[in-house]
Amino acid sequence: MIKIIQLLAMEITPLSPQEILQLRAETKGTTERIHFNNAGSSLPPDVVVETVISYLQEEATHGGYETEDKYAKEMEHTYDLIAKLINANRDEVAVMENASMAWGLAFNGIVFNAGDEIITSEMEYLSNLMGFINVQKTRGVKLMVIPTDEQGNFSMQALENAISPRTKLIAITHIASTAGTIIPVVEIGKIARKHQILYLVDACQSVGQLPVDVKEIGCDMLAVTGRKYLRAPRGTGFLYVRKEVQDKLKLILMDGFTAEWVTEDDYEIRNDCRRFELTEKNRAVFLGLSKAVEYILNIGVQRTWPRIQQLATSMRGQLEGIEGVTVHDKGDQQCGIITFSVRGMDSATVKSKMAENRINVSIGKAKSTLIYMNRYQLSSVVRASVHYYNTEEEIDAMCRVLINIMMTLACIA
Ligand SMILES: Cc1ncc(COP(=O)(O)O)c(C=O)c1O
Incomplete structure (x- = not known):
């Protein structure tokens, strides 16, 4: 009602x-x-499929780098489209090949120390749970799982109770892959902000399905896949990292795209979220993702x-x-x-x-x-x-x- x-x-x-x-x-x-x-x-909508196929055909006939040059503006515009979809700024978006990569680069970029605590929900996705267990085993991090109540609702009170001075991260899957429940990410975000705790959201099943606004959620990081409710090609996704948080995450992978040489023994990391991308990517599906985002924005x-x-x-x-x-x-x-x-x-x-x-x-x-x-x-x-x-x-x-x-x-x- x-x-x-x-x-x-x-x-x-x-x-x-x-x-x-x-x-x-x-x-x-x-x-x-x-x-x-x-x-x-x-x-996927037909326009997405046609975009991918014709891009591949142009690569085959004109050359990969030449086709990339031709579509540079459209590629660049992808960041504006994604930013608009989730109410972010374009320099807070990195295009990824899937949500696990996006989530993993954000999560593993966090520097955990022994005794740090992570709070999650019982709806958390498989690969994210593996990430938590990995830092539990390797760095002595403690995992706290917030159960849902009898009605199946996430317990905000249990979340408040679980927070301690050692809580380093709240990591939540917005919509689980095996349940129809929506976790109240906006309310959780308010608590994360109040306690100034890093907040990572897996929005794999939600972006494209329902309005997702990173400013309203108040998250620091958000991982998304393309192929689900966004209707983009397989092998696409993206990562959002709030501007103020980007420098706090260490980079797991680097190449000439993520950083520039300043001297022979030093480099400077890019000043935007694309520091989490690498040079080489599948540009055909990248543009397919772009079309899919444009498609849902138009509707x-x-x-x-x-x-x-x-x-x-x-x-x-x-x-x-x-x-x-x-x-x-x-x-x-x-x-x-x-x-x-x-x-x-x-x-x-x-x-x-x-x-x-x-x-x-x-x-x-x-x-x-x-x-x-x-x-x-x-x-x-x-x-x-x-x-x-x-x-x-x-x-x-x-x-x-x-x-x-x-x-x-x-x-x-
Ligand atoms: C909730 C959730 N998170 C993460 C993922 C992983 O997404 P990807 O396969 O794009 O890495 C899935 C995939 O099913 C998912 O349902």
């Missing part, structure tokens, strides 16, 4: 049925199958987010109505990721039977968010993730197919 009132106050025009048809017409993949694996990798994520919520609510409602299906998503704030189990059928079977019917869903494995999945004794869940280009008809079709599968396999009494 509060959300609807907020939207009215901001006068957000919902996507019209004609626009949705148009957006689907601009996405070839929507004609091929029903794609509910947007949390894995969403269908407006404030307009696509209510549609994702509406589709997700509808899918959860329908699934909950099917005898033998359990929806696992918890918490007051939920997103476009819907996780569920089917009685008597493992997730892999549901996925493969859906695929036989040209419906893409995925499996949320325990290892992806180990602490959360262990707490709720889930070894795996079926993950159906909706994007704004999905439709109610596709949800109906998926649920019909699911019921048929269950009946065929005699899961319904």
Whole structure:
């Protein structure tokens, strides 16, 4: 209710049925199958695919460096587009090949000492948890995990209680990969600022799905992937590091792009976030990322987010109505990721039977968010993730197919 009132106050025009048809017409993949694996990798708009292919073709015929020169302005503009999307400044953005690289460069850039403490949530992503364990083992850092409460909400009180003079970092995954819950990153940011603690956000599943504003969140670092809700090509992502924090992070990798020689025995590090990039990159997908960001900016994520919520609510409602299906998503704030189990059928079977019917869903494995999945004794869940280009008809079709599968396999009494 509060959300609807907020939207009215901001006068957000919902996507019209004609626009949705148009957006689907601009996405070839929507004609091929029903794609509910947007949390894995969403269908890119045609313009993104065409950009990548034609760039590669130009490289092949004109030369890699020559093509780079030709598209220098478009490449440069990518930083403006990303900055606009997350409300950052262009010198606070580095383009990366994935979110793990972005997160890892930020996290491993922090100088941890024995006894330092990291606070995270039980929804934290696999590779981030490995990063914490690594510094636990190698530098004697202590990890504190904030559990969610009975309703599945992140406990702000538990966070306040966990903070000590040794807290060096609060690291939070905004949306977990195996649950529909949204972690309140803005409220957490207020606490991080109050105590002047470094704040690192994994926004891999949220950027492109819902409005993400780094100034509102108050984070120091934010890691994003391209292929999920941003609809960019695989092998893309970006890192945001607040200007004031850039000099506090040590560089893990360096080349002639990250720093300039000043004398034979000294160099000067770039004065922007691109110090975390290297010279060589896949420029075709870089431009594909650029197009994808431009695409969502043109539509407006404030307009696509209510549609994702509406589709997700509808899918959860329908699934909950099917005898033998359990929806696992918890918490007051939920997103476009819907996780569920089917009685008597493992997730892999549901996925493969859906695929036989040209419906893409995925499996949320325990290892992806180990602490959360262990707490709720889930070894795996079926993950159906909706994007704004999905439709109610596709949800109906998926649920019909699911019921048929269950009946065929005699899961319904
Ligand atoms: C929440 C979350 N963080 C990080 C990642 C890692 O992203 P990437 O594969 O781009 O490194 C994923 C990928 O599934 C994710 O879901």
